[in-house]
Amino acid sequence: MPDSFNTLPRPGGLSLKLAIQNGTVITQNERREVFTGDVLVEDGEISKVGEFSDRADDTLDASGCVVMPGLINCHTHVSMALMKGVADDLQLEQFLEKTFAIDAKRTPKDIEIGTKLGCMEMARSGTTCLLDLYYSQDAIAHGVNEVGLRGYLGWAVLDEQFTTQKGRPLDNCERFIRAFTDCPLIKPVVAPQGVYVCSDETLLAARELASKSGTFCHYHLSETRHEVYEYKRQKGMRPVDHLSKIGFLSKGDIAAHCVWLTVNEVRELARCGVSAAHCPTSNMKLASGGVAPLPEMFEEGVGVCLGTDGCSSNNSLDMFLEMKFAALLQKSSRWDASVLPAQKALDLATIDAARSLGAEHELGSLEPGKKADIVVVDCRNPAMVPTTRENAVANLVYSSPSKAVRDTIVDGRFVLRDRNIVSVDEERVLDAAADAARELMS
Numbered sequence: 001m002p003d004s005f006n007t008l009p010r011p012g013g014l015s016l017k018l019a020i021q022n023g024t025v026i027t028q029n030e031r032r033e034v035f036t037g038d039v040l041v042e043d044g045e046i047s048k049v050g051e052f053s054d055r056a057d058d059t060l061d062a063s064g065c066v067v068m069p070g071l072i073n074c075h076t077h078v079s080m081a082l083m084k085g086v087a088d089d090l091q092l093e094q095f096l097e098k099t100f101a102i103d104a105k106r107t108p109k110d111i112e113i114g115t116k117l118g119c120m121e122m123a124r125s126g127t128t129c130l131l132d133l134y135y136s137q138d139a140i141a142h143g144v145n146e147v148g149l150r151g152y153l154g155w156a157v158l159d160e161q162f163t164t165q166k167g168r169p170l171d172n173c174e175r176f177i178r179a180f181t182d183c184p185l186i187k188p189v190v191a192p193q194g195v196y197v198c199s200d201e202t203l204l205a206a207r208e209l210a211s212k213s214g215t216f217c218h219y220h221l222s223e224t225r226h227e228v229y230e231y232k233r234q235k236g237m238r239p240v241d242h243l244s245k246i247g248f249l250s251k252g253d254i255a256a257h258c259v260w261l262t263v264n265e266v267r268e269l270a271r272c273g274v275s276a277a278h279c280p281t282s283n284m285k286l287a288s289g290g291v292a293p294l295p296e297m298f299e300e301g302v303g304v305c306l307g308t309d310g311c312s313s314n315n316s317l318d319m320f321l322e323m324k325f326a327a328l329l330q331k332s333s334r335w336d337a338s339v340l341p342a343q344k345a346l347d348l349a350t351i352d353a354a355r356s357l358g359a360e361h362e363l364g365s366l367e368p369g370k371k372a373d374i375v376v377v378d379c380r381n382p383a384m385v386p387t388t389r390e391n392a393v394a395n396l397v398y399s400s401p402s403k404a405v406r407d408t409i410v411d412g413r414f415v416l417r418d419r420n421i422v423s424v425d426e427e428r429v430l431d432a433a434a435d436a437a438r439e440l441m442s
């Protein structure tokens with residue numbers, strides 16, 4: 001672990017004053033305005049949105065392009081990008097057995113390489129910010145920082161009997177938080193993995209660490225029916241009810257999955273201020289059964305955001321696809337095409353996600369004063385023709401535009417420019433990732 005994260009190099013591509021000109025700007029502001037015009041970035045922040053003729057150090061012609069806020073992936077295990085295709089088409093128990101066996105062999109080096117691979121895929125598909133849950137978050141922080149994405153990184157905390165971590169997970173998490181507190185792109189988070197590997201004592205200790213460190217907890221919750229029923233058999237209560245009773249659930253937390261909930265549990269999450277990170281692809285692929293009750297969450301006031309989950313259960317980190325599947329899954333299961341419209345799906349991956357992270361004043365929309373996390377999508381692409389101001393949001397959600405992503409900017413710096421990754425040597429990372437994956441699977 002480094003002495004100070006600030007000594008690490010920041011990725012390149014800084015533009016002091018950058019003008020993004022003449023694009024179809026999807027602001028995601030309060031009024032969800034879409035207009036043709038410009039976005040000005042100064043020292044990492046958006047300073048103007050509209051039409052202006054300021055001189056800039058650098059300009060980006062966005063004619064024929066959509067300019068939008070970067071997508072926010074609120075539940076992933078990014079370093080598992082190396083583990084694509086290792087456990088497909090298996091029942092959950094066999095899936096877990098297979099992935100845990102590979103996981104146990106992992107080294108910090110291949111975790112960092114997997115992270116860079118995953119971050120490059122994210123940058124190429126319009127994601128600028130991720131919320132991660134894993135161990136060895138120090139290695140992940142290096143990878144995220146080098147590629148230049150914004151990372152909320154949750155160190156996995158669980159009972160010692162279940163972990164492959166060296167040392168006490170809670171102590172490891174605390175050390176990680178201390179070492180990475182002042183890094184511009186990294187925010188440490190406490191991540192009690194799930195009720196099936198965390199005793200009440202572990203959960204409450206994680207809660208205490210998060211409170212005293214000024215961060216939140218991120219955890220898996222009520223993903224499968226088996227998990228919920230097994231928990232109820234042991235504890236006599238469903239997970240959300242129990243976690244509420246012991247005082248664990250807290251404002252600002254983000255719980256991944258939240259598939260198997262009663263309406264009372266939905267109300268309990270709303271009352272406690274816990275957001276749900278919905279992972280439709282992972283839930284469908286692993287046949288978790290059931291569908292997360294999003295309409296009830298909206299109705300009761302639970303914050304909802306979206307996540308891809310890891311690459312062993314999703315095989316992709318593409319948030320455009322996640323928006324599409326989220327919308328389709330609700331429509332299909334509720335027999336109602338008007339449920340979860342395109343605009344709401346985009347909200348879940350941008351401004352609603354920022355709110356779930358407690359960062360709505362910094363992220364999630366293109367407005368003056370916010371961080372310059374911006375994506376440019378080239379509409380001169382078969383998937384995006386025709387794009388007008390009227391159908392631009394629908395195209396982003398339903399027309400799978402990730403291959404049309406041209407530029408990705410995080411904190412005012414280019415990660416992807418004119419379809420080239422500029423922060424790291426992409427070819428070298430791809431080779432290193434293929435080698436590391438081969439070794440891991442051997």
Ligand SMILES: [Zn+2]
Nearest residue numbers: 220256309310
């Ligand atoms: Zn997960």
